[in-house]
Amino acid sequence: MNPQVLIFTMVFAAIAGLLLKRWHAAARAVAVGTSGFTAIAAADAMARATDQQTLGWLVPGLDLGPVSLPLDLGTSRATAAVAFAVALVAAAVQVYSTWYLRDDDRYPTFAATVSLFTAAMLLLVHSHDLVLTLIGWEVMGWCSYLLIGHWSRKPSARRAAYKAFLVTRVADIGFVLGTVGLIAGAGTSSLEGVIAAWGGAPTCDPLGQCTGPDSVLRAILLTLLVVGVLGKSAQVPFQDWLPDAMEGPTPASALIHAATMVAAGTVVLAALFPVFAQAESARWVLGVSTAITMLLAALLALGQSDLKRLLAWSTVSQVAIMLSALASAPAADGPDAGLFHLWSHALFKSLLFLSLGLLGVVAGGTAASLLRGVGTRSRLGRWTFLIGLLSLAGVPFLVGGLSKEHVLAEVYAGAMNRGPGLFVLCSLLATVVVTAAYSTRAFLVIAQTANDEEPAADAASTDAQPNRTDAVRRQGRGPASAVLVTLALLTLIGGLVLVLDLFTLHEASWIWLAVTVVLISVGCGLAFALGRSGDPGVRCAGRHGHRFDTGFGADTAYRALARAVVALARGVAFLDTEVIDGFVRGSAVAARVSGGRLDRAHRAERPRNGAWLVVAGLLALLALGVFAWR
Amino acid sequence: MTSHDIAFVATGVLALVGGLLAITTRQVVHAALWLIVALLGVAGSVLVLGAELVSLVLVLVYVGAVVVLVLFALMVTRAPIGPDRQHAVGWVRRLAAGGAGAAVTALLLVVLVPLAGDWPGRQVRVAPIDSSAVASDLFGTWVWPFEAVSVLLLVALVAALAVSRVGAPAAYRRKP
Amino acid sequence: MIHALLPIALATGLVGLGVAGVLMRRNAILVLVGVELILSGALVLLVASGSLGGARYSVNSVLPLFVITIAAAETVVALAVIVAAFRARGRIDLDDPAPVPEPVPDPGQHSTNRWIVDTEPGQHSTNRWIVDTEPGQQSGVPTAGERP
Numbered sequence: 001m002n003p004q005v006l007i008f009t010m011v012f013a014a015i016a017g018l019l020l021k022r023w024h025a026a027a028r029a030v031a032v033g034t035s036g037f038t039a040i041a042a043a044d045a046m047a048r049a050t051d052q053q054t055l056g057w058l059v060p061g062l063d064l065g066p067v068s069l070p071l072d073l074g075t076s077r078a079t080a081a082v083a084f085a086v087a088l089v090a091a092a093v094q095v096y097s098t099w100y101l102r103d104d105d106r107y108p109t110f111a112a113t114v115s116l117f118t119a120a121m122l123l124l125v126h127s128h129d130l131v132l133t134l135i136g137w138e139v140m141g142w143c144s145y146l147l148i149g150h151w152s153r154k155p156s157a158r159r160a161a162y163k164a165f166l167v168t169r170v171a172d173i174g175f176v177l178g179t180v181g182l183i184a185g186a187g188t189s190s191l192e193g194v195i196a197a198w199g200g201a202p203t204c205d206p207l208g209q210c211t212g213p214d215s216v217l218r219a220i221l222l223t224l225l226v227v228g229v230l231g232k233s234a235q236v237p238f239q240d241w242l243p244d245a246m247e248g249p250t251p252a253s254a255l256i257h258a259a260t261m262v263a264a265g266t267v268v269l270a271a272l273f274p275v276f277a278q279a280e281s282a283r284w285v286l287g288v289s290t291a292i293t294m295l296l297a298a299l300l301a302l303g304q305s306d307l308k309r310l311l312a313w314s315t316v317s318q319v320a321i322m323l324s325a326l327a328s329a330p331a332a333d334g335p336d337a338g339l340f341h342l343w344s345h346a347l348f349k350s351l352l353f354l355s356l357g358l359l360g361v362v363a364g365g366t367a368a369s370l371l372r373g374v375g376t377r378s379r380l381g382r383w384t385f386l387i388g389l390l391s392l393a394g395v396p397f398l399v400g401g402l403s404k405e406h407v408l409a410e411v412y413a414g415a416m417n418r419g420p421g422l423f424v425l426c427s428l429l430a431t432v433v434v435t436a437a438y439s440t441r442a443f444l445v446i447a448q449t450a451n452d453e454e455p456a457a458d459a460a461s462t463d464a465q466p467n468r469t470d471a472v473r474r475q476g477r478g479p480a481s482a483v484l485v486t487l488a489l490l491t492l493i494g495g496l497v498l499v500l501d502l503f504t505l506h507e508a509s510w511i512w513l514a515v516t517v518v519l520i521s522v523g524c525g526l527a528f529a530l531g532r533s534g535d536p537g538v539r540c541a542g543r544h545g546h547r548f549d550t551g552f553g554a555d556t557a558y559r560a561l562a563r564a565v566v567a568l569a570r571g572v573a574f575l576d577t578e579v580i581d582g583f584v585r586g587s588a589v590a591a592r593v594s595g596g597r598l599d600r601a602h603r604a605e606r607p608r609n610g611a612w613l614v615v616a617g618l619l620a621l622l623a624l625g626v627f628a629w630r
Numbered sequence: 631m632t633s634h635d636i637a638f639v640a641t642g643v644l645a646l647v648g649g650l651l652a653i654t655t656r657q658v659v660h661a662a663l664w665l666i667v668a669l670l671g672v673a674g675s676v677l678v679l680g681a682e683l684v685s686l687v688l689v690l691v692y693v694g695a696v697v698v699l700v701l702f703a704l705m706v707t708r709a710p711i712g713p714d715r716q717h718a719v720g721w722v723r724r725l726a727a728g729g730a731g732a733a734v735t736a737l738l739l740v741v742l743v744p745l746a747g748d749w750p751g752r753q754v755r756v757a758p759i760d761s762s763a764v765a766s767d768l769f770g771t772w773v774w775p776f777e778a779v780s781v782l783l784l785v786a787l788v789a790a791l792a793v794s795r796v797g798a799p800a801a802y803r804r805k806p
Numbered sequence: 807m808i809h810a811l812l813p814i815a816l817a818t819g820l821v822g823l824g825v826a827g828v829l830m831r832r833n834a835i836l837v838l839v840g841v842e843l844i845l846s847g848a849l850v851l852l853v854a855s856g857s858l859g860g861a862r863y864s865v866n867s868v869l870p871l872f873v874i875t876i877a878a879a880e881t882v883v884a885l886a887v888i889v890a891a892f893r894a895r896g897r898i899d900l901d902d903p904a905p906v907p908e909p910v911p912d913p914g915q916h917s918t919n920r921w922i923v924d925t926e927p928g929q930h931s932t933n934r935w936i937v938d939t940e941p942g943q944q945s946g947v948p949t950a951g952e953r954p
Contacts, residue, residue, distance in 0.1 A: 608832070608900040615730055615829055622737045633807040642816040649820055649843045653827030658836060665839050668820075672846045675816060676870075679808070681853045684870045688849070691874050696842065696881050703835050704886045707892045717832040717899060724830055731826030738818040742851075745858055746810035753807040754857040764867040772868050781874050784878035790886035796894075 001125035003045075003073045006087065009038050010119030017112025024397035027108035028098050031115060032171040035091040038118070042080075042087035049502060067183060070190045073130035075600050077502040078339045081123045082267060085346040086105065088490075090118040092483045096354050097251040099480040100361070104249075111149055114255060117143035120262045125267055128191040130179050133268055137175065137232070141168050147252040148245045160247040166559070167241040171231020178225030182275075185217065191271060201273040215278070222275065222282035229265030230286070233319045235293045240554035243304075243312040250357035253308070258315050258349035263342045266322045270335035277331035282420070287327035287420025292425035294320035296552075298434035302441060303541035303548030308366040310442060310537075311352055314392065317431060318345050324428065325407045328421035336405075336503040337410035343503075344403040347494055348391035351487040355384040359446060368445050368535055375446035377519030384484045386443060391491050393439040393520055394432060396513060399494030405508040405516065413506055432516060436523025437536075444531045493592070634756055638678045645671030654724075656713040662700050669693050680758045813854035820847030834888045834898040838881060845877045 012036035020027040061070035075083075094114060101107045117140060124136030142165075149161030161594035183189045184196035198213045229235075234242035245257050257261075269276055269286075276282060294317045301313035322345065359381040360366040363374040374380035409427055414421030427582030498505070530536035541548050550556070601609055636774050648668030669692045677685040710716070746752060768776055820843050827840025849870050856866035892898050 605904045606901055607834075607904075608829075611828055611837070611900065613733075615825055618825075619730065619733055619737070622734065626737050626740050632807050636809060638812050638816075639832075642812065642819075645816065645846075646819050646823065649823040649827075652839050652843070652877065653823060653830055653836075658833055661836050661839055664907065665842060668843065671845060672820070672850060675813070675850060676853050679850075679853050679857070681867050681870065684849070684853060684867050684874075687871055687874055691878055692842070692846075696878055699881060699885055699950045700835060700838060703889060706889050707898055709833075709835075714833065719830060719832055727826045727829035729892065730829055731822040731824075734825045735818045735822030738821060739814070742818065743811070746814060752810050754810050756808050756857060759867050764871075767868050768871070772872075775872060779872055783875065783879050786882050790882045793883070793886040793890050796890050 003075060003083070003122065006041055006045075006083065006122050007119050007126070009034050009041075010090075010115050010122060014112045014116035014119060015516070017108050017115055021108045024107055024564050027111055031094045031111035032091075032098065035094040035118065036088070038122075039072070039084075039087040039091040042084040044082040045075070046080040046500070046502070049075065049077045049500075052267050066187060068181075068188045068190075069131050070129055070188065070193075071132060072128040072190055073123075073126045073132070074191070075126060078336050078504075079125055080503040081343055081497065081500075082339060083122060083342045084120050086125060087258050089255055089346050089350045090114065090121075092350060092354070092487060093251045093255040095479045096254075096357070096483050097249070099477055100251055100357060103251060103557045106150065106398065106415070110252070111381070113143050113146045113150075114252070117147070117256065117261075121264065124264055127202070129191045129269075130183055130191070130194060133271075134176065134179055135262065136241040137172070137228075137268075139233070140256075140264060141165065142417070144168075144245070144256050144261055147256060150216055150252065151558075154247065157247040158624065160241075160244040162458060163555075163558075163600050164241040164245050167238050168231045171238050173228075174224040174226075174231075175228020178223075178228065179222045181217070181221040181224070182272075185213065185221075195272070195274045199278065201278065202351045206490065218275065219279045219281040222272075222279035223269075225272070226282045226286045229269060229323070230289055233262045233265045233323060234316050235289045235320055235323065236296065237289075237526045239293060239297065239316055240551045242316055243309045244555075246306075246308045246312050250308070250353055252361065253312070254353035254357070257312065258353050259346035262315060262319050263322060263345070265320070266326065266335075266342050269323070269326050270339050273326070273329075273335040274331075276326070277329070283327050283418050286323055287424050290320040290324040290327060291420070291424045293317070294324065294431045295427050295434065298431050298438065299326065300548055300551060301438045303536075303537050303545060304432060305369070305460060305545060305549055306367050307356060307371055307442060308360070309549070310368075310438065311349070311356060314435070314438065315349060316350070317435065318392075321407055321428065321431070325410045328411045328419055328424045332374055333410060333413060334504055334505055337367075338506055340503045340505060341403040341407050343497070344399040344494060347487060348388050348398075348400050348429070348491045351384060351484065351491055352388035352392065354487065355381050355388060355484055358484065359385065368537065371446050372535070373446070373448060374515050375443075380481055380484060382446065383448060384488045387488045387491050389439040389443050393436040393523070394516060395520065396517065397495060399491055399497075401516075402495040402498070402508075405513060406505050407514050408516065411510045412512065423542045429515075429519060432519045433523040433526075436520040437527045440524045441531065441536045442529035444527065445535055445537075545599050632753075634678055638675055639675030639733055640743070641671050641678060643671075644668075645675060647671075656718070657711075658709040658714050658717075659701070659711070661699055662704065665700070666693050666697050678756075680756050682758065683761050684766050808857075810854075810858055811860075813850055817847045817851035817854070820844070820850065823847075832900050834891070834900055835885070837900070839886055842877065842881070845873060849873055 008081045013030055016030045016034075017027050020030060049107065059071055061068065061072070063069075084134040094111060097107070097110065097114070101110060104110065120136045120139035122142060124133055124140070127133045127136060145161050145165040148164050149157050151157045152161075182194050182198060186194045188197075198218055200212045201215075203212055224598070235239075241256055242262065246253055248257075295316035297313045297320065301310045301317065304310040304313060318341070322338045322341045325341060326335050329335060329337060356366060359371060359374050359378060362378050363370045365371075375385070387398075391398040394401045394404040396405070397404075408428065411421055497503075527536045530539045536546065547553070591602050602613070603609070645668050648664050648666075648671055652668055655661050655664060669707035673685040673688045673693075689769065699758065812859050824840045824843030824845075824847060827839075827843060828837050831840065852870050853866060853874065888898055890953075
């Protein structure tokens with residue numbers, strides 16, 4: 001199956017969905033049908049995946065003189081796997097939303113936006129051309145804005161959408177600059193061309209003449225690219241938009257902010273890995289940022305008062321793990337460890353979000369206080385949530401555990417070389433403990449019934465739909481349940497994808513497996529110990545619960561920065577209108593005033609004006625005679 | 631520097647300083663008096679150059695007649711004693727007028743200095759001019775211009791008289 | 807022997823001072839002072855020109871005499887005009903605005919424009935140059951024999 005087919009199907013679905021705005025049934029059919037077809041096509045492509053090849057074109061390439069833009073698509077083994085994960089999760093989300101957004105008046109727009117988003121993500125995954133990558137990147141950012149702000153009647157949703165868009169946009173400055181620099185340096189935007197031009201090591205002959213790419217420039221460009229990736233993937237310092245993005249509907253969060261968009265940076269860096277592995281400073285930037293983020297986000301997840309936000313912080317932490325694999329992998333090993341973790345994370349995180357959605361509908365909200373003991377009321381929700389949490393914690397042989405083992409092996413291999421590997425390794429081990437702790441906490445929240453000693457949490461739920469009736473909750477839940485079951489099964493047996501040999505991975509070692517099991521047990525034990533008298537998260541956070549909820553004040557920091565920038569902008573505007581424009585206006589005023597004065601002067605209304613005019617004429621004639629005589 | 635040079639410089643400086651004070655002083659009567667000084671300086675320089683008749687006529691006519699006439703006119707128009715506040719002029723105008731004067735001087739110098747040749751300029755012979763030669767020129771070659779100038783003087787006289795009667799009180803008018 | 811530059815310098819210096827003097831003064835009579843300076847500068851140049859350039863006609867002394875005469879004549883006429891203007895207006899300030907011609911005043915109303923000499927109602931102006939026309943009479947300068 002050509003990647004063009006996948007992409008164009010999704011684009012068609014988006015357009016059709018917009019046209020069918022008023023016929024919900026038809027929109028549902030189109031959405032489910034196209035996404036199902038795409039998922040099957042992607043599965044087929046994965047089964048038949050071959051080594052990396054560039055094939056086909058989307059539109060004819062452009063030749064712009066010094067730079068040529070071939071606009072190629074291509075596939076490879078790992079790419080096919082990631083594409084399958086994207087298509088599968090998209091199909092799952094579309095089916096789920098037919099139930100979840102049944103009584104939403106803007107459902108067709110939602111489905112169309114999800115289709116468009118899927119098209120952009122598939123474009124990005126399949127692109128062998130940096131321009132197409134950029135297009136996919138930006139379209140995804142726009143779709144994310146639309147989907148976060150889907151319930152646009154709520155001011156908090158609007159604000160979250162603005163915040164997400166602006167923060168990622170600021171980071172995209174780096175992404176665009178890096179991309180443009182790479183294209184300009186290589187003279188072509190095709191992936192092979194860029195890797196060939198930038199991927200080697202500079203060789204200098206004894207005379208001092210150096211051929212090959214300029215390593216300083218490469219480091220700068222890749223660092224800029226990494227900054228863009230950090231923004232989209234919500235890593236430090238751009239981490240605060242993702243928890244707020246939970247204002248969007250749960251299916252959207254499942255698709256975008258769990259499975260796909262936040263992992264887009266991983267795909268891009270994996271594609272450029274031969275170049276990225278050579279840029280030492282870019283790897284350090286990514287390594288340090290992800291190491292800090294994974295531990296910080298895991299700690300914040302432990303203390304959240306809303307379980308959906310807990311899952312959001314968990315996403316930030318897991319994406320940090322993916323990216324850290326890329327940052328610390330030795331150049332010979334390739335990026336596939338990170339891609340494998342992306343694949344598995346897509347499966348279990350979407351499972352977690354969708355099952356939390358179900359539990360939230362049953363409980364009337366996603367706040368921890370509301371969700372206490374809801375597991376006793378919904379068996380399906382309880383079991384699917386549990387499977388997802390086990391995978392998240394990294395229990396061996398579940399797909400999440402397998403991918404985490406491989407990441408650990410990769411990071412350890414990188415720690416032996418130069419680079420940020422060692423720093424990342426320490427952070428990763430600590431994160432494993434905390435991940436297990438908060439996963440256990442989440443399960444304890446839904447499994448334990450309410451305790452009287454528990455202080456009433458007053459955090460507002462982000463997903464509250466208080467006007468949902470019981471009938472709506474139970475009506476048409478069949479497809480959604482089927483989706484959850486499918487995803488749960490895949491989480492359990494998804495490790496078998498390694499049999500297909502799609503990812504070229506480092507050997508995982510038994511020693512690290514044992515270490516992991518020990519760490520997970522420590523984390524779970526900690527959570528159980530804290531959870532004996534209520535919600536372990538509340539016990540852990542104590543009096544500082546609100547600080548956990550605001551991400552340790554990151555939002556305030558963002559707003560202070562924004563105020564400073566706006567003040568600077570006002571200063572610049574003042575300079576423009578008063579100082580620079582003042583000259584322009586001043587010249588007009590001067591012309592008018594001098595015109596008036598001259599007008600009065602040349603009317604000989606006073607005798608002295610006549611005298612001046614005579615002398616002026618005399619001078620003019622004299623000057624003319626003297627200087628023109630020659 | 632010859633003696634002629636020194637004498638010319640002395641009288642020239644007198645003329646220039648007198649002229650400068652004549653045009654900048656605030657008291658009107660003093661202006662007329664400084665004009666006398668300037669004209670005396672000019673007469674001296676012309677004398678150094680050898681034209682005795684011209685310098686004498688200059689003193690007689692200019693200083694003796696014209697300046698006296700100016701003083702009479704000042705008295706008729708009630709010129710004040712002391713600084714003339716009524717006709718005071720600001721420094722901007724003084725500056726502009728000075729600039730115009732300097733510009734005229736500069737342009738004239740540009741034209742005339744090449745006549746003197748390269749620095750320090752050639753030296754020219756100064757010979758006193760014979761008055762009898764002047765007389766024979768005046769009444770010989772230049773007799774027609776001489777007569778014309780006489781007629782001009784007469785016309786000027788009559789015109790001055792006629793103009794001065796305009797606006798005079800009726801007592802001075804011709805009675806019908 | 808005299809350096810040729812000296813008379814040139816003196817002449818141009820006097821002319822410059824004279825031009826500045828013409829522009830700098832508000833009192834009409836003192837403008838004449840500047841004019842006199844200009845003319846004296848020209849005079850010095852004329853006298854020196856004979857030695858400098860060698861005149862074809864020995865005009866070294868004659869032309870200066872003519873210049874002096876003409877200067878005197880011009881001064882006389884100028885002063886006469888100034889005195890007449892003073893008598894009519896009461897001031898000889900060069901910065902005064904030019905008189906705006908006023909419409910002929912109603913008989914029975916005094917003109918407020920001081921450039922126009924007051925006339926009694928019914929009486930014609932004593933200024934020969936301001937002509938009142940009565941209906942039926944031709945305008946024009948009064949000829950000899952008419953009332954002044």
